[in-house]
Amino acid sequence: MRHLSKQRALSIAVPTALVLAVAIGLVVLAVGKSVVLAFIAAATTAATIGTLLSLEIGIFALILIACTDGMLKGLYPGWYTQVLKDYFLVLCMLRWGWLSVLGHRRLSVRHPIVPALLVFVGWCAMQMFNPHGYNWILALAGFRGWVIWIAVFFIAYDYLESRRQVERLVLFIILLLIPISIYGIVQYQIGYGHLERLGPGFDPYRRAGYFTETYEVETRPAATMVSPGNLGAGLSCVLLMAIGAALYFGGRRRLQLLALAAIPLFATAMFLTGSRAPLAGTIVGALALLVVSRRPRVAIILAVAALIAITQTSKLTGGALETRLSSLWVHRSYTRHRIVMPLQTAVNYTKTHFLGSGVGVGSTAGRLLATMVTASTPAKRKVPSAEGDFGRALLELGLPGLVIFLWMLYSVVRAMIRAYASLQRLTDRWLVAGMFGACVGVLTRLLVGSSLYVWPESIFFWLFVAAVTKLPELGRAEGVAASEQRMQAQDAPEHGPASGQQRPTLRAPAATRR
Numbered sequence: 001m002r003h004l005s006k007q008r009a010l011s012i013a014v015p016t017a018l019v020l021a022v023a024i025g026l027v028v029l030a031v032g033k034s035v036v037l038a039f040i041a042a043a044t045t046a047a048t049i050g051t052l053l054s055l056e057i058g059i060f061a062l063i064l065i066a067c068t069d070g071m072l073k074g075l076y077p078g079w080y081t082q083v084l085k086d087y088f089l090v091l092c093m094l095r096w097g098w099l100s101v102l103g104h105r106r107l108s109v110r111h112p113i114v115p116a117l118l119v120f121v122g123w124c125a126m127q128m129f130n131p132h133g134y135n136w137i138l139a140l141a142g143f144r145g146w147v148i149w150i151a152v153f154f155i156a157y158d159y160l161e162s163r164r165q166v167e168r169l170v171l172f173i174i175l176l177l178i179p180i181s182i183y184g185i186v187q188y189q190i191g192y193g194h195l196e197r198l199g200p201g202f203d204p205y206r207r208a209g210y211f212t213e214t215y216e217v218e219t220r221p222a223a224t225m226v227s228p229g230n231l232g233a234g235l236s237c238v239l240l241m242a243i244g245a246a247l248y249f250g251g252r253r254r255l256q257l258l259a260l261a262a263i264p265l266f267a268t269a270m271f272l273t274g275s276r277a278p279l280a281g282t283i284v285g286a287l288a289l290l291v292v293s294r295r296p297r298v299a300i301i302l303a304v305a306a307l308i309a310i311t312q313t314s315k316l317t318g319g320a321l322e323t324r325l326s327s328l329w330v331h332r333s334y335t336r337h338r339i340v341m342p343l344q345t346a347v348n349y350t351k352t353h354f355l356g357s358g359v360g361v362g363s364t365a366g367r368l369l370a371t372m373v374t375a376s377t378p379a380k381r382k383v384p385s386a387e388g389d390f391g392r393a394l395l396e397l398g399l400p401g402l403v404i405f406l407w408m409l410y411s412v413v414r415a416m417i418r419a420y421a422s423l424q425r426l427t428d429r430w431l432v433a434g435m436f437g438a439c440v441g442v443l444t445r446l447l448v449g450s451s452l453y454v455w456p457e458s459i460f461f462w463l464f465v466a467a468v469t470k471l472p473e474l475g476r477a478e479g480v481a482a483s484e485q486r487m488q489a490q491d492a493p494e495h496g497p498a499s500g501q502q503r504p505t506l507r508a509p510a511a512t513r514r
Contacts, residue, residue, distance in 0.1 A: 020045050020046075020049065022042060034076070036075045036076050037076050037080070040072065040075075040076060040080070040081070044084070044087075047061040047088070048088075048091060051088060051091040051092060051095060052091065052094075052095060054095075055092055055095050055096060055099075055155060055158075055159035056159055056165060056168070056169075058088060058091055058092040058095060058155075059092065059152075059155065059156060059159065059169070059463070060172055061088050062085065062088045062089060062092065062152075062459060063172070063173065063176065063456065063459060063463075064176065065084050065085050065088060066085055066455040066456035066459050067176055067177070067180060067224060067225060067234065067456050068180075068224040068225070069081075069084075069085065069224075069225060069226055069455065070222055070223075070224055070225045070226040070227070070230070071224040071225075072084065073201060073226070074195060074198070074199065074201035074202040074205075075198065075199065075201060076201070077199075077200075077201040085455065086144075086148070089148070089149075089151060089152070092151075092155045093151055093155065096154065096155050096158060096159075099158075104158070105158075106154075106158055107157065107158060107473070108153065108154040108157035108158050108466075109154065111157065111415070111469065112411070112415060113408075113411040113412055113415050113465075113469075115411075116404070116407050116408040116410075116411040116412075117150055117153070117408060117411075119404055119407075119408075120146075120147070120150075120404050120405060120407075120408045121147045121150065123397060123400070123401050123404050124143050124146045124147050124359055124397065124401075125143060127139075127142075127143075127356060127358045127359045127396065127397055127398075127401065128140065128142075128143050128358065128359055128360075129358075130355070130356060130357060130358025130359075131358075132353065132356075132357035132358055132383075138360035139358060139359055139360040140360070141360055142358070142359030142360025142396065143359050143360070145359070145360075145450065145453045146359055146396075146397075146452075146453070148453070149452065149453070149455075149458040149459055149461075149462055150462065152459055152462035152463060152466070153462040153465055153466050154466075155466075156169075156462065156463050156466035156467065157466040157469065157470050160466065160467060160470045160474070161474075162474065163471075163474055166431075166467050166470075166471065166474070169463065169467065170241065170245050170248075170431070171255070171258075173238055173241070173460070174238065174241075174242055174245065174258065174259060174262050175258075177234070177235065177238045177262070177266060178262050178265060180223045180224055180225075180231075180269075181223070181235065181262075181265050181266055181268070181269035182265070182269075183223050183224065184221040184222070184223035184231055184269040184272060184273070185221070185268060185269055185272060187219075187221040187222070187223060188219050188220075188221040188272045191219055192205045192206070192208075192219075204227075205222060208220045208221075208222055208227065208228050220272075220273055220274045220275075221269070221272055221273060222273075223269070225456070226455075228273040228274065228275055229273070229275045229277065229278070229449070229454075230454060230455065230456070230457075231269070231270075231273050231275075232270050232273035232274075232275030232277075232278035232279070233275070233277070233278045233281070233442075233445060233451065233454065233457040234455075234456045234457050234460065235266045235267075235269055235270040235273075235278070236270055236278040236279075236281050236282045236285070236438070236441050236457070237438040237441065237442065237456075237457050237460040237461070237464070238262075238266055238438075238460070239263060239266040239267055239270060239282060239305075239438075240282065240285045240286065240289060240434050240435075240437040240438040240441060241431075241434045241435050241438050241460075241464065242259045242262050242263050242266060242434070243259075243263060243289065243298060243301055243302065243305075243434050243437075244289070244430045244431045244432070244433050244434015244435060244437070245259045245430075245431055245434060246259035246260045246263065246301065247295075247297065247298070247301075247427070247430035247431075247434075248427045248428070248430045248431040248434075250427060250430075251427075260301070263301065263305045264304070264305045264308035264309050264312075267305050267306065267308070267309035268308070268309040268312045268313055270282070270309075271309055271310070271313040272313060277445045277448050277449055278441075278445065280444060280445070281440075281441035281442065281444040281445040282441055284440060284441060284444040285437040285438055285439075285440045285441030285442075285444065286302055286437060288436060288437045288440040288441075289302075289433050289434060289436065289437030290302075292417075292420060292433045292436055292437070293429070293430065293433040298433070338387065338447075338448050339388065339447050339448060342385075342386035342387045342388055342391040343386065343388070343390065343391045343394075345384050345385075345386055345391065346384075346386040346390075346391035346392070346394035346395050347394065349383070349384055349394070349395055350394045350395075350398065350399055353395075353398065354398055354399055355398040355399075355400065356394070356395060356396050356397045356398030356399075356401055357383045357395060357396060358396060359396050359397070360396075383395055383396075387448055387449065388446060388447045388448050388449060388450075389405070389446040389449070389450050389451065389452065390402065390405075390446060390447065392450065393405045409443060412439070412465055413439075413440075413443070415465075415468075415469050416432070416435075416436050416439065416465065416468045416469065417436070419432060419468050419469045419471065419472050420432045420433065420436065420468070422472045423471060423472055423475060424475055425475060428471050428475060431467075431471070432468045432471060435464035435467060435468050436464075436468060438460065438461075438464055439461055439464050439465060439468075442457055442458075442460075442461045445457075
């Protein structure tokens, strides 16, 4: 009955969503005469109704917006596209809360990593009222930058109720990033001219290139994302996840071939971004994947993907990109300057500001408020900057905040390793190893950036944490269901082959039965 009522609700909701979306799109087109805005408004309306009906649709919409945010902001710059990610995250949280009111079990709130998450969120909230802060708007923006995507863990953990949903999530991400990667490769070859002709919203891409050793500007594609760094970091996550997915789908050849074909494509597009932090994170994440899985097949897939990607990038860039990426280990002084010097600055500042200077005094306030930070910061109160979340945690959250931050990350890593160890199916271990490697890559990039704030990698991080820690529970539930089905099959009465009626059971005499 419940299944029928759900089908009936969907049969009513889908046409209603389409009609409302078209109507709102036509109204926006008539009032504002902007085709782009009308399309965005119509798509947002349809996705809003879908999110209110299903958390899965809401998560998919959030991923889609995070992966196309640069294109949306370029086509229609303004507050509407700036808050789209936050809007759908809030919708998902409202749906999640409403299901709790209806009596659905919220298993996520009882997970072992939750205490560390809540303590970290609470400490960031306290730092909003740090006397060294600038103003409450910046403090609110800084608080958002530190904790906004943690909610994705709770939403995803509770909506993933079956293995099929985990597979749909994986396939959706892979299928979404394939055309984005192809567009990124094409964008490297043709540049940003076709986007700049669409409007001034794409002007920031002019600063996306880098100078080669011959002082020529080399293109860094951003595809549909905000920057080349976002594209490279997102592809780093999906690349490692796809390796695990390729082995997970071992018995389903079409899905396995899809994942295998996507791996070198993701690697090539990631290399073309010229982003060194994603490359370093991918290397460390791949090592974590190999250590956890301890299977030679993973090393073979990694070697083949790297060979294809390096060969293709060499043909496209003529060797310029290899020089830039190899500076990670060739110019070790530069790498040390990017990592060690900011940490030293943060440590020295903490000696006089043990409890930090409050959230929002650094870059976590967001790009839109960067000018406000500069304008409202007297010289005597100016807080030094530290590139990387560990140094930034010292500056903004203080030494206690850094300890809590490290505790949260340790709790997440420990939960993922324990989840891997508790899995019974080998195929599940492949997928978990891929997601674990992707998350380790994100944590590596915390040394030089705010990876847990930047999208889409931050969203991927918490989605992967939720999927990894939920898979053991799904496996146990499947085992219990299979046992119940076997018991029902054994207890089921036999039926006659022709009559279809129950065959009488022959009973032994009473003395024999005793």
